[in-house]
Amino acid sequence: MNAREPLQDIKKRRDGVLQSIVNAIPFAQFLDVRVERMGNELSFILPYDKKLIGNPMLPALHGGGVAGFMELTAIISLTWYSIWDDMEAGKLLSDENFPSDLNLPKTIDITMDYLRPGLARDAYARATINRSGRRYASVHVEAWQDKHERLFAQCTGHFLMPEQFILSEK
Amino acid sequence: MSVLVHKIAAQFVASLPLCSAMGLHIGDAQDGAPAIILPYSKSLIGDPQTGVIHGGAVSVLLDTVCGAEVFGHPENTVPTATIDLRIDYMRPAKIGEPIYARAIVYQTTRNVAFVRGTAWDTDIDNPVAMAAGAFTFAKKAAKS
Numbered sequence: 001m002n003a004r005e006p007l008q009d010i011k012k013r014r015d016g017v018l019q020s021i022v023n024a025i026p027f028a029q030f031l032d033v034r035v036e037r038m039g040n041e042l043s044f045i046l047p048y049d050k051k052l053i054g055n056p057m058l059p060a061l062h063g064g065g066v067a068g069f070m071e072l073t074a075i076i077s078l079t080w081y082s083i084w085d086d087m088e089a090g091k092l093l094s095d096e097n098f099p100s101d102l103n104l105p106k107t108i109d110i111t112m113d114y115l116r117p118g119l120a121r122d123a124y125a126r127a128t129i130n131r132s133g134r135r136y137a138s139v140h141v142e143a144w145q146d147k148h149e150r151l152f153a154q155c156t157g158h159f160l161m162p163e164q165f166i167l168s169e170k
Numbered sequence: 171m172s173v174l175v176h177k178i179a180a181q182f183v184a185s186l187p188l189c190s191a192m193g194l195h196i197g198d199a200q201d202g203a204p205a206i207i208l209p210y211s212k213s214l215i216g217d218p219q220t221g222v223i224h225g226g227a228v229s230v231l232l233d234t235v236c237g238a239e240v241f242g243h244p245e246n247t248v249p250t251a252t253i254d255l256r257i258d259y260m261r262p263a264k265i266g267e268p269i270y271a272r273a274i275v276y277q278t279t280r281n282v283a284f285v286r287g288t289a290w291d292t293d294i295d296n297p298v299a300m301a302a303g304a305f306t307f308a309k310k311a312a313k314s
Contacts (some may be wrong), residue, residue, distance in 0.1 A: 024218045025215070025216060025217075025218060025224070026212060026213050026214065026215040026216075026218070026224075027213070027214050027215060027216045027224035027226055027227060029213070030213045030214060031226075050187055051187045051188055051191040052187070052188055053186065053187040053188060054186050054187070054189075055186070055249060055251070056186065056187070057249065060251075062186065062187075062188035062189070062230065062233070062234075063233045063251070063252040063255065064188065064226070064229045064231070064232070064233035064234060065188045065226075065230060067226055067229035067233060067255070067257075068224065068225075068226020068227060068229055069226070071224070071225050071226045071229065072216075072226060075216075099218075100218065100219070101219075102218075102219070103219060104216075104217055104219075106217075106259070106262075107225040107257075108258070108259060109256060109257060109258045110225070110229070110256070110259075111254065111255070111256040111257075112229070112252070112254060112255045112256070112257075113253075113254050114251065114252045114253060114254065114255075117251065
């Protein structure tokens, strides 16, 4: 770590890598998922859109869309924490193949827990990595809308980690 | 193992905004019986390296087909909502192929319906993913 590194260089590197990962996943674009970063901590945003509705009567968000949002939160968070050291060493943005040479974790299983209906407004999510081993990872995701302490959904998933996150790094 | 019994309910559910945005529709699977179908689309890719559809899109499909079977269940009286849904991803879906899904409501109580769902692409016996879930349910009162 270089304590004298200019702030704008640090932000450019970290935000650049993060945005590259999100932009590389078409399904994240389909749901229009956004990410905000404070240091290494990520918060995900699912902006409300009419197409996310599953119950037009209430109206309420479709559970499957919320599931996709939480799964993306888990996968991107897992990737982010795993490549942190390489990113800080400046290996990623100097790599012209990044992010196309990025290997993502693969979902083994995911269990969704729907606590209350998702309302027709923005949703937020944050992931906690409970275990991240060489092969397997276990991740918990919380999703909320107005109040963080009133979760509307949560999930736990298991993921198969890639042998290498960055392909070109042989 | 699973069936798509309630075709009208499935048609209704597949027409919901998220489902129609993803192109979900009812059609016949390889065995000639109906299933809910998720067409392959580049916008749903989850792994840009391989072009495989994101697990979240398969979640939408399985949640939809499970919900449709509960919604259309002859003993149900109200719209349904997912309480919990577990999805196992057995293998990546084949690139360019539609994904089919069916579900079966295998048990109901007064307030809960228990459902299993399967999703596959080219081979009905080699599933891409399977789901097990619990849905809200309101059983019709028994006539005395």
